[in-house]
Amino acid sequence: MRHGIRAKIGTTGIYIVCIFLALLSIFPFYIMIVNATRSTYEIQSTAISLIPSTHIIDNWGVFDGKKFDPIKGFLHSMLVSTGATILAVYFSTLTAYAVVVYDWKLKNAFFTFVMCVLMIPAQLTTIGFYKMMYSWGWVNSFAPLIIPAIAAPSMVFFMRQYMIPALSLEIVQSARIDGAGEFYIFNRIAMPIMKPAIATQAIFTFVNSWNQLFMPLILLRQDKYTMPCMVSLLNNDFYKTEYGAVYLGLFLTVLPLFVVYFALSKYIIAGVALGSVKG
């Protein structure tokens, strides 16, 4: 009996902690959304309000003729993230297929190599990368943000883990007997089987690419800015006195992510759990 009561108190405590943490996650974004609708004057008199106001249009007007352009940033980010995601997913699956399906001399050496380079952070090679892009004339274009996605070692690793149990070599063999070519087998048989893995990896690559700041900031000029670079413009002195507009700008930059997250949260959480098992 006593034990039961104590356990109950413990469980209540757990709920309190969880609710507190949930509020901690939501609160900053809630303030952001509410303050996006309030005027600078209102924010200055009381910084926290739970009730939205009516100044969202006025706040939007502040961006008029300024460099911060969320629509342009959205389109640029869309282009970069979509391109990078398609390349990363397709070529990683292709590479994993090469390792799983075919027997070639350097296969094991190749896979060990992939494992070793898994952790090289792209940031450390920036100077060499920038110089190369500069000499190719690729500075201020989206290509250097998209094309390197072809080589994504961690995704190759993940795809291989998924492919080994999912793709039976007998299917490949029987397709060959039916006279199918190797590319045909990969595109029409292996890719559909890999769909669940492709979907989760696609979500993460997309979000990751969308959130990149370092490379775009180095390579792009203001006319080509992606969303996170646009956000950095809100640090500008001009916005020091335009609180409402800053909150609105921040809100607009995360709006697409909120939409994606709440539509796909189930798959995203499952994907995080799945991805970690490889460790």
Added chain:
Amino acid sequence: MQRKRVSYAKWGYIFAAPFMIAFLVFTLYPLITTLIYGFTNYKGMNPPPLEILDEPFKMYKTVLTDKVFLPALKNTFVIWGVNFIPQILLALVLAVWFTSTRRKIKGQGFFKVVLYMPNIITAATIAILFRALFQYPKGPVNDLLMSWGVIESAFDFSVSGTAARCIVAFIQFWQWYGYTMIVLISGILGISPELFEAAEIDGATGFQQFWYVTLPNLKSIMLFTLVTSMIGGLNMFDIPRLYLNGGPNNATKTAALYIYEQAFGNSYRYNRASAASMIMFIIIAILAALVFYMLRDKDEAKLNKIIRQQEKEYKRKMKEQKLQGGGN
């Protein structure tokens, strides 16, 4: 009679080629050139023809002795540590609660979705959002603390180095503990339930179960989390850059921020930035190798060795058989 078999080996090379080419061009080549630039005179808006310096390690010496790099490196470690220790502890506690069969916490789906949410939001946005939240003299956090009576008058968070560091570490913590929690939950769910049942039969308390069953079995996943978090932490850029741009007084200047400023912050010191990049590369490689070595499962390593030997044996036998078959 043996039919001649078609060899598909060449397709392995063809399918792996795009990855290999892209990797060589976009990662390996830049890595090598970055390494080389660290020994050269490569700097300025219109850099002179590349030459190896008379004293090749001059840039490394400069970086290691200048007033900013080592403190920046220290900041990076401090900020990472202050974020990681509470992060892994909280994540561990939450993971144990959520997987507890005795307690059966409800609403887990909701909590997971909400606690993980900050992780997918652009770090750049979050940095500027927190800057706005910690605004002085009128800002949401100051208002809140004053109305609760924690402080009497508004506090300027942007002039205190300690406050700035803590806030950057807090943001990092707040963005990542949900992720770590989900990773650990999947780790705990991967532990064989029989182990827990056996512990229960033996009369182990909740804490004993955690200490003797859960924790040892989570070792490899915790190692994975540690290494990835550390590598991410050592490259920390977005939040310190946009929160206070490394300030006040370089208190939140990280190594990545230093590299960025040297090369692209109107100083065009590409050689110095390259040397700093290579120093970071070495540190990351050493730490990753060290942690893997320390925490590697010794039994597993032995087992792998045995398996490899058996595979070799098997292959040798197959070959012998084939040779004999060919002879017949």
